[in-house]
Amino acid sequence: MVYVKNVPNGERVLRILLGAGAAGAGVLMVGGMAGWLIAASAGGLVLSGLLGFCPACAMVGRKLRQP
Numbered sequence: 001m002v003y004v005k006n007v008p009n010g011e012r013v014l015r016i017l018l019g020a021g022a023a024g025a026g027v028l029m030v031g032g033m034a035g036w037l038i039a040a041s042a043g044g045l046v047l048s049g050l051l052g053f054c055p056a057c058a059m060v061g062r063k064l065r066q067p
Contacts, residue, residue: 006052
């Protein structure tokens with residue numbers, strides 16, 4: 001495995017839901033090129049939720065607690 005998960009499960013679900021909502025809102029409500037840029041940015045949030053790894057969290061040393 002290339003990366004170690006650093007996002008807890010509850011936050012992963014939240015990232016996926018908020019990212020999908022932001023992407024949809026960007027495309028439907030803003031529209032145009034700005035809407036697609038918002039959707040692409042939200043896609044990064046969804047991706048970090050799906051993978052369970054956040055590069056920004058890794059840079060500051062965030063780790064999951066071991067049970």
